[in-house]
Amino acid sequence: MKRIILITLVLLSSQAFSQFDKYFENKSLRMDYYHTGNHDISSYSFDELIEEPYWGGSKVNMIDTFGYGNYYVKVFDVKTDVLIYSRGYSSIFGEWQTTNESKDISRSMSETVLMPYPKNDARIELHERNWDGNFEKKFEYTFKSKDYFTNKDNKKEYPHFSFHKSGDPAKKIDVVIVPEGYSEEEMGKFIEDCKKFTNDMFAYAPYTENADKFNIWGVMAPSMESGVDIAADGIWKNTVMNFGYYTFDSERYLMTYDNKSVRDVAANAPYDQIYVLVNSNKYGGGAIYNFYNVSVNSNSKSAAILIHEFGHGFAGLGDEYFDSSTSYNDFYNLEVEPWEPNITTLVDFDKKWKHLLRKKTPVPTPDPVKEKDFDKLGVYEGGGYVAKGVYRPRYDCMMKTFNNDTFCPACEEAIQKMIDFYSE
Numbered sequence: 001m002k003r004i005i006l007i008t009l010v011l012l013s014s015q016a017f018s019q020f021d022k023y024f025e026n027k028s029l030r031m032d033y034y035h036t037g038n039h040d041i042s043s044y045s046f047d048e049l050i051e052e053p054y055w056g057g058s059k060v061n062m063i064d065t066f067g068y069g070n071y072y073v074k075v076f077d078v079k080t081d082v083l084i085y086s087r088g089y090s091s092i093f094g095e096w097q098t099t100n101e102s103k104d105i106s107r108s109m110s111e112t113v114l115m116p117y118p119k120n121d122a123r124i125e126l127h128e129r130n131w132d133g134n135f136e137k138k139f140e141y142t143f144k145s146k147d148y149f150t151n152k153d154n155k156k157e158y159p160h161f162s163f164h165k166s167g168d169p170a171k172k173i174d175v176v177i178v179p180e181g182y183s184e185e186e187m188g189k190f191i192e193d194c195k196k197f198t199n200d201m202f203a204y205a206p207y208t209e210n211a212d213k214f215n216i217w218g219v220m221a222p223s224m225e226s227g228v229d230i231a232a233d234g235i236w237k238n239t240v241m242n243f244g245y246y247t248f249d250s251e252r253y254l255m256t257y258d259n260k261s262v263r264d265v266a267a268n269a270p271y272d273q274i275y276v277l278v279n280s281n282k283y284g285g286g287a288i289y290n291f292y293n294v295s296v297n298s299n300s301k302s303a304a305i306l307i308h309e310f311g312h313g314f315a316g317l318g319d320e321y322f323d324s325s326t327s328y329n330d331f332y333n334l335e336v337e338p339w340e341p342n343i344t345t346l347v348d349f350d351k352k353w354k355h356l357l358r359k360k361t362p363v364p365t366p367d368p369v370k371e372k373d374f375d376k377l378g379v380y381e382g383g384g385y386v387a388k389g390v391y392r393p394r395y396d397c398m399m400k401t402f403n404n405d406t407f408c409p410a411c412e413e414a415i416q417k418m419i420d421f422y423s424e
Contacts, residue, residue, distance in 0.1 A: 020059040023077060023084045024116035028052040029143065029150075030267070031124060032260060035093040035111050039102040042093070044126055044139035047110065049150040055116045056174035056270030061421050062086075062116075068316035068339050069289050070094045070129045073113040078121040078142065085115050088316075088339075089290035092247075092255060098328045099248050110259040120145050133336040156221065156240070156264035161191075164198045164216035169270040173314075173422045176217045176271035178262070180243045181279035184222040193277055193297045194218045200303035201310070204398075204405075206412050206419070213423040217269035228254070228278055241265060243276065243294065245284050254284035254294050262292055272422055273314050275306075287313035304402040311399055311407070315415045318343040320392040320400035322382040334389040341414040342399060343383045344391050353377070353393050353410035368395055377409055 032047040062085050064072070069088030077084050093109040096102055113126070126139040143150075166172050177197060179190045194216070202211045225237045229244030232251065241262050247255040256262065266274045274292040278284070285295040287309035295305040311317040318340030332338050337348040344352045349363065356377055357363075365378030374395045383392035383400075392400065394408035407415065 020062065020116070023119060024055070025119055026055055027117045028055050028267075029115050029117045030263060031113050031115075031141065031143075032263070033111055033113075033126070033139070033141075034108045035091065036106065036108040037093075037097070038106040039097055042097070042128065042138070046141055049143065049147070050267075051117065051150050051152045052114075052154075052267045054169070054267075054270035056169045056176075056272050057116065058422055058424065059116075059170040060424055064088050065421070066316065066418075068341075070339075072127040072129075072135050073115070074125040074127065075115050075118065076123040076125070077118070078123055084118070084122070087113075087115075087290060089113070090288045091291055092257065092259075092288060095288065095328070096248065098331050101248070109257055112259060112263050114263075118143060118145060129339070131333050131336075133333065133339070154264065154267060156261065156268075158219050158221040158265065158268050160217055160219045160269040162215060162217050162269075163191075163195060164211075164214065166212045166215055169215060171423060172213055172215045173272050173419060174215045174217065174270045175273045175275055176219060176266050176269045177275045177277050178219050178241070178265045179221055179223075179279065180241050180276050181223050181226055181228040181237060181239050183224070183226045186226060186279065187220055187222055189279075190220070190277070191218065193279075196297075197275070197277060197306060200306055203303070204307045205407065206416050207307075210416070210419050210423075213419055215270075217271065219265055219268045221265045221268075226279060228280055230282070241276065243278055245282065247286065252284045253286050254278060254280075254296070255286045266292075273310075275310070275313075285309045287311075289313060289316045301402060304398070304405060308398050308402070311411065311415065315411070315418045316340055317399050317411055317414060318384055320383045320397055322385055322387045322390070328385050332384050332386070332390060338384065338390070340384075342393055342397075342408070342411050344379065345389060346379070346391060349379070353413070356393075356409050356413065364391060374404070 030050040034045045036043050064086045070090045072088050075085040091111050122143045124141045127135040128138045177194050182190045198216050221240050223239040227237050229236050231246045242258040243256040245254050247253040276294045278296045280296045281298040283299050285305040287293040293309045293313035334345050363379045379391045384390035393410035396404040397408040
């Protein structure tokens with residue numbers, strides 16, 4: 001029986017890879033576009049197509065099955081109208097739309113969708129999630145396979161290296177670490193920080209038991225100056241990707257609007273996830289689902305920041321805290337179930353972590369009185385930046401504070417599902 005199952009799995013895997021070979025070449029097509037708007041409206045405009053040398057993603061699971069993210073890219077083979085690739089993602093523009101600034105001005109921000117390189121003409125569609133939680137098609141572009149205007153020039157070419165390699169990028173989760181604010185003289189420090197990053201990452205479950213499903217890459221991309229921007233302190237640095245604290249005027253939010261530079265640097269290695277390692281000891285970081293992840297290298301909380309932010313960027317986990325100042329307003333519609341797997345409005349809780357609860361667990365769950373009950377799985381009110389109407393799985397978790405330096409079972413399950421999806 002085991003032999004039959006093994007043969008079946010091998011055949012299915014072979015068929016999936018042949019489907020990839022039917023529609024794609026083993027490299028990436030990157031479409032950059034501009035996202036423009038304000039609090040109430042948004043529009044899309046084409047920027048450019050770029051050919052990148054590596055495809056680090058799965059060659060089996062080409063169609064997204066999670067439905068996560070505020071945006072969704074679909075790629076269709078023009079001749080057959082078959083859906084050949086899809087992914088959900090979010091963006092810094094979508095977060096900015098929830099800030100007070102977006103009520104006063106309009107902005108344009110660069111964004112990217114990455115896909116395996118189509119062999120034939122392909123229709124690329126961008127879909128946006130509306131306030132009611134449904135996706136609407138907002139933009140369409142047809143890629144012409146013989147179009148010689150597809151850019152093949154890598155604007156930021158740097159050497160890359162691997163210090164944790166488990167196997168074929170098509171069967172592993174590839175994380176590329178890109179350095180921000182490391183000078184040429186500090187590249188040795190960057191290599192050591194990459195080693196520390198890897199050790200810190202695999203110290204946390206469920207990554208510990210899945211270390212053999214990851215490849216970790218580094219790109220040697222020095223900055224002209226050491227450190228990054230701290231606008232409120234009048235500090236401005238000449239760096240390779242222009243990251244800075246005080247994004248959305250939130251001191252610890254450490255991001256960049258220079259999407260193209262991030263993508264240009266990351267393109268030097270195969271990747272599923274981009275992780276930006278910032279040369280700073282000041283507390284800060286950030287991450288956006290299937291966009292990029294950020295943490296600092298030398299703060300006392302660096303390891304916890306790293307793993308918390310990767311929860312956002314890789315697994316689509318939401319923030320479970322509600323008692324901390326953010327720049328967001330009306331981030332979630334309380335009449336709709338949020339897409340993040342670890343928070344709920346109870347609108348459709350059956351699709352979340354209900355199956356993990358003990359039978360007599362009350363929903364919602366009262367906050368525990370005794371410390372011994374802090375780790376009990378439940379449905380605790382407060383999360384997603386608000387104290388009322390959004391619920392989280394455990395009283396405390398890595399997605400709430402760093403006091404309890406473990407993920408709750410709901411978060412662990414979500415991470416494991418994503419690991420399995422990219423490494424099958």
